[in-house]
Amino acid sequence: MENLITRRDLLKKTALMAVGGALLLNRPVGAWAWGTEEGAKSKVVLIRNQQLFAGGNQPDSDIAGGMLDEAIRTLTGKKNTKEAWASIVKPADIVGIKTNVWDKFPTPKIVNDLLKERVLQAGVSETNVSVNDRGVKDDPVFKSATALINVRPMRTHAWSGVGSCIKNYIMFSPQPSSYHDDSCASLAALYDLPIVKGKTRLHVLILFNPLFHHRTPQDASEEYMWKYSGLIAGFDPVAVDSVGLRIIQGKRNAFFQEDRPLNPPAKHIEVADTRYHLGTADPAKIELVKLGWDEESYC
Amino acid sequence: MTRIIYYLFFTMMCCSNLFASGQKKFPVDSLPETFGSYRATDKLNYIGKELYDYINGGAELYLSYGLVSMTGCKYNGDGLPQVTVEIYEMTSPENAFGVYTQGRDKEAYDYGQGSQSFPDFIFFWKDRYFVTVSTQEVIPESEQAIRYMAGLIDKSIPEKGEKPAIITDLPQEGLLPAGFLYFHHYIWLNAYLFIADYNIINIDENCHAVLAKYGEADARSYLLLVAYSNEEKAMEACKRLQEKYAPELSADNPFVELEDKTWFTVWTKGNKLGAIFNGQTQEKTEKLSKYAINNM
Numbered sequence: 001m002e003n004l005i006t007r008r009d010l011l012k013k014t015a016l017m018a019v020g021g022a023l024l025l026n027r028p029v030g031a032w033a034w035g036t037e038e039g040a041k042s043k044v045v046l047i048r049n050q051q052l053f054a055g056g057n058q059p060d061s062d063i064a065g066g067m068l069d070e071a072i073r074t075l076t077g078k079k080n081t082k083e084a085w086a087s088i089v090k091p092a093d094i095v096g097i098k099t100n101v102w103d104k105f106p107t108p109k110i111v112n113d114l115l116k117e118r119v120l121q122a123g124v125s126e127t128n129v130s131v132n133d134r135g136v137k138d139d140p141v142f143k144s145a146t147a148l149i150n151v152r153p154m155r156t157h158a159w160s161g162v163g164s165c166i167k168n169y170i171m172f173s174p175q176p177s178s179y180h181d182d183s184c185a186s187l188a189a190l191y192d193l194p195i196v197k198g199k200t201r202l203h204v205l206i207l208f209n210p211l212f213h214h215r216t217p218q219d220a221s222e223e224y225m226w227k228y229s230g231l232i233a234g235f236d237p238v239a240v241d242s243v244g245l246r247i248i249q250g251k252r253n254a255f256f257q258e259d260r261p262l263n264p265p266a267k268h269i270e271v272a273d274t275r276y277h278l279g280t281a282d283p284a285k286i287e288l289v290k291l292g293w294d295e296e297s298y299c
Numbered sequence: 300m301t302r303i304i305y306y307l308f309f310t311m312m313c314c315s316n317l318f319a320s321g322q323k324k325f326p327v328d329s330l331p332e333t334f335g336s337y338r339a340t341d342k343l344n345y346i347g348k349e350l351y352d353y354i355n356g357g358a359e360l361y362l363s364y365g366l367v368s369m370t371g372c373k374y375n376g377d378g379l380p381q382v383t384v385e386i387y388e389m390t391s392p393e394n395a396f397g398v399y400t401q402g403r404d405k406e407a408y409d410y411g412q413g414s415q416s417f418p419d420f421i422f423f424w425k426d427r428y429f430v431t432v433s434t435q436e437v438i439p440e441s442e443q444a445i446r447y448m449a450g451l452i453d454k455s456i457p458e459k460g461e462k463p464a465i466i467t468d469l470p471q472e473g474l475l476p477a478g479f480l481y482f483h484h485y486i487w488l489n490a491y492l493f494i495a496d497y498n499i500i501n502i503d504e505n506c507h508a509v510l511a512k513y514g515e516a517d518a519r520s521y522l523l524l525v526a527y528s529n530e531e532k533a534m535e536a537c538k539r540l541q542e543k544y545a546p547e548l549s550a551d552n553p554f555v556e557l558e559d560k561t562w563f564t565v566w567t568k569g570n571k572l573g574a575i576f577n578g579q580t581q582e583k584t585e586k587l588s589k590y591a592i593n594n595m
Contacts, residue, residue, distance in 0.1 A: 004496055006499060006544050007492070007493050008543070011557050014558070157357070158357045158360045159356040159359040159486075170355070177351050177355075177356075180359050182486075183359075184356060214402075217357025218433070219420060221420060222419075223417065258519070261490075263487070265493060265496075267496060
């Protein structure tokens with residue numbers, strides 16, 4: 001109980017700091033010193049391309065591929081795409097690409113295909129690559145995987161606040177509902193499961209047309225999606241999710257023209273940092289590299 | 300001509316009732332097998348936590364309001380977008396209303412005892428039921444179909460239910476239209492603003508809580524009212540909130556200005572707790588608390 005926090009605690013902490021009115025995880029800006037230590041920043045790449053949907057309602061696969069490649073090159077610091085992917089997976093790796101298949105808002109197929117293609121181009125055998133979501137526990141590739149790539153679209157969620165990269169590993173759990181307590185606060189514990197631990201090489205959070213609001217748990221209305229035309233890549237899932245969360249919150253506030261916090265807050269992202277030390281959610285400890293279109297980026 | 304026949308069929312179907320007279324539970328087999336050009340393709344029937352199998356973590360919202368069961372059906376038709384009907388039976392009308400308050404943005408009554416209608420989606424509450432009818436894609440036929448099914452289900456729920464009594468304690472002056480949430484699970488305490496990342500006031504399934512918005516977006520205050528099962532629990536929660544949130548608050552100093560220049564107060568009256576967060580001035584906070592206390 002001693003580590004638990006009230007709004008008042010945050011107000012006291014931020015009293016002398018610049019508060020711009022923006023909130024992260026429903027918290028005043030500057031409230032992130034708890035549980036994190038000084039150290040290297042987590043690099044996160046956000047890339048956007050205004051032309052992604054220029055051809056209609058479906059993302060252009062060539063543009064999406066170009067965005068992914070540029071993001072990975074920037075993230076790894078490599079000059080070309082081949083070198084970049086070679087630094088992520090090796091030919092001997094067995095690679096599980098953990099996607100998300102929720103029928104109302106799945107990971108776009110073109111992204112799954114692109115990731116698989118890049119893994120194959122890195123020299124991994126086709127028999128050693130699998131794209132899966134709900135069947136990961138029974139998938140031979142995932143069961144023997146040496147490397148995981150985590151990819152999913154960003155959306156609001158009726159119990160965990162957002163569907164995030166951290167949350168995307170829920171299907172590795174023998175009993176997903178065992179992580180529901182306290183609005184899924186302990187989702188970061190998924191990263192300690194033997195089938196997952198130490199294997200994730202890359203997190204990609206898709207924000208092509210993120211869902212920033214829902215009316216019921218099953219709701220994914222186009223009214224509450226917008227063509228952000230972006231994706232986020234990083235090695236730190238907490239940092240990736242933290243940036244994605246800021247974008248969702250920024251859009252909610254702009255759309256509703258008031259502070260409209262996620263309901264419930266995305267506590268699991270904060271807890272992944274402060275309790276599980278899986279990564280950092282503190283914007284001050286994230287090196288955010290923004291590429292491409294920057295209008296209304298909300299971060 | 301096809302469209303006219305379609306509408307005629309809808310009209311004829313609307314005259315029928317899904318429920319046998321006097322039946323309380325919503326039987327999935329009573330949903331029509333066909334309507335218009337749609338046919339039932341998947342029956343939905345989940346009891347309690349079985350709902351995890353259908354919507355995973357999203358089920359917790361319904362479970363936090365005492366879900367009994369969900370029945371429903373997916374309808375498909377040649378060349379038509381899928382239509383999905385979900386009927387959530389809750390333990391009480393108050394709980395069905397509570398689920399409704401989670402998603403509603405305006406006051407409207409097209410269906411049931413309160414409804415929200417969109418081209419792709421309708422949801423409403425009536426008696427112990429929270430009902431959603433949705434389509435994957437909006438075309439005239441699918442939009443008509445969801446309106447038809449919403450109307451059919453509305454007519455088939457014979458009784459109305461009472462809203463939670465605690466909402467009558469909310470002062471009306473300054474209250475945003477559709478600007479309150481009824482709940483009795485602590486997770487929803489942070490629905491409108493972050494208050495605490497734990498159950499600071501011991502909210503449980505025996506409580507009746509309402510969180511309400513007052514004032515304009517740039518000068519928003521929040522009123523929390525909670526009815527506990529007895530006076531001792533209310534006093535205990537009040538003491539805890541005071542100690543953790545505003546230890547400087549006292550009988551002589553019941554309104555505390557916080558670091559962000561907003562005002563806070565908390566009190567009890569009988570088995571009820573009241574608190575105001577983000578009060579804009581002391582005067583406004585006093586006024587709102589006074590009105591609430593008078594209603595409690």
